[in-house]
Amino acid sequence: MIKEFRLPDLGEGLTESEIVSWHVAVGDTVELNQVIADVETAKAVVELPSPYAGVVAKLHEQPGTVVEVGAPIVSFDIPGGEAETAAPDDDAAPAKREPNLVGYGAAVEKSGRPTRRARRGAAPTLPAKPADAPTVDETAEPAAVQDSFSHTESEPEAPANAGGASAERPRSTPPVRKLARDLGVDLGILQGSGPQGLITRDDVMAAQGGKNEPAGESAPEASNASALSTQRETRIPIKGVRKHTAAAMVTSAFTAPHVTEFLTVDVTESMELLARLKSSRAFADVRINVLTLVAKALCIALDRNPTLNSRWDEAAQEIVQHHYVNLGIAAATPRGLMVPNIKDAQALGLRGLADALKNLTDTARAGKTSPADLSGGTISITNVGVFGIDAGTPILNPGEAAILAMGSVRKMPWEHRDEIALRQVMTLSLSFDHRLVDGEQGSRFLADLGTILSDPGMVLTMV
Structure with a gap:
């Protein structure tokens, strides 16, 4: 069965962390509590242990990506049992979070507040399963995560796509979404240049006209001195x-x-x-x-x-x-x-x-x-x-x-x-x-x- 592991609350009251590096790849067999990733919080780089023993089925995020607490980061294919599914949107349904590793916080009950739209992005295909095997709903989020976003600003939805399906919220980080709001840039019309289509700061600046070159365009190979001479400034994200x-x-x-x-x-x-x-x-x-x-x-x-x-x-x-x-x-x-x-x-x-x-x-x-x-x-x-x-x-x-x-x-x-x-x-x-x-x-x-x-x-x- 497929078990989804979401970025845990590391016990520091933080809302997001950056994936520094993965210690595993899709197809790797891992043991319980084996270190699978290094995650950078605002204070330190923390080794993240696996909550399951099984096979890595999917890595949801790439190194360098800032991930919000509660967002899925890896799925495991573990033997036996039924696939993990998110609880229905019901006030009485408790949020499952198992196993409860030290420092990851305890499960909480749903508050009935509005849920946050799922994030969109391509990911590696899961290993083949028998046709009758149940699948995990990877778009649902636990109550703890819904609670944490219940007081955030509302954002306009992106326009529907050509196929007529309702559009989902464009993939980007909170600082980039704020920058887009400040500059009046509609994220729904942008194509992200980051991992798995992530919309970056450069994408927003390019859409607003604040960059001299299109986002993602690489300069010709040159020495460090000549590269510096062509750039009037360097922007470094404030994080970690x-x-x-x-x-x-x-x-x-x-x-x-x-x-x-x-x-x-x-x-x-x-x-x-x-x-x-x-x-x-x-x-x-x-x-x-x-x-x-x-x-x-x-x-x-x-x-x-x-x-x-x-x-x-x-x-x-x-x-x-x-x-x-x-x-x-x-x-x-x-x-x-x-x-x-x-x-x-x-x-x-x-x-x-x-x-x-x-x-x-x-x-x-x-x-x-x-x-x-x-x-x-x-x-x-x-x-x-x-x-x-x-x-x-x-x-x-x-x-x-x-x-x-x-x-x-x-x-x-x-x-x-x-x-x-x-x-x-x-x-x-x-x-x-x-x-x-x-x-x-x-x-x-x-x-x-x-x-x-x-x-x-x-x-x-x-x-």
């Missing part, structure tokens, strides 16, 4: 991590009143300690660096200044003070800026922190960070020093009270024991939410950090 980061930063900047303080510190003794640790037997197999020292110093300073490790609960009108540190580390990845966090960083020693930082950054750069690692942070560090930058005014991660920016470590003339000496110096930039943290509290926290990094032995007076 970049879209999520932009929304989060705007929310943070216009919700939390930011204050940034700076402290330039002589870190010569910390750098000498770091050199000794790297040459010691205990840390011979550990990737330890200045970020590790700053992370440990931050955890110690937070214990003395707990207001920096809190969040503002607007709904409850409460300040929530955390007794643990989920330390976020900003990581530049090919997919954009990500801030995964080390859970319970306050409980880790220097070696444990070094290992956790290595695993965190390696996983982020490989694009394998899980959504759980990107949520629940309580305070963050961004190391702008690796780019040769001295200082900055970092924007808070939403829900966090503070973020620390580390500048580059530079040798420069500095006052040391009443004389001018060449010392290793670093600037710390601390941004904090002034609703939660007063100037005095932020200053004391930054001063404690500076004390530890300028004279690591002073930790003995703080713990």
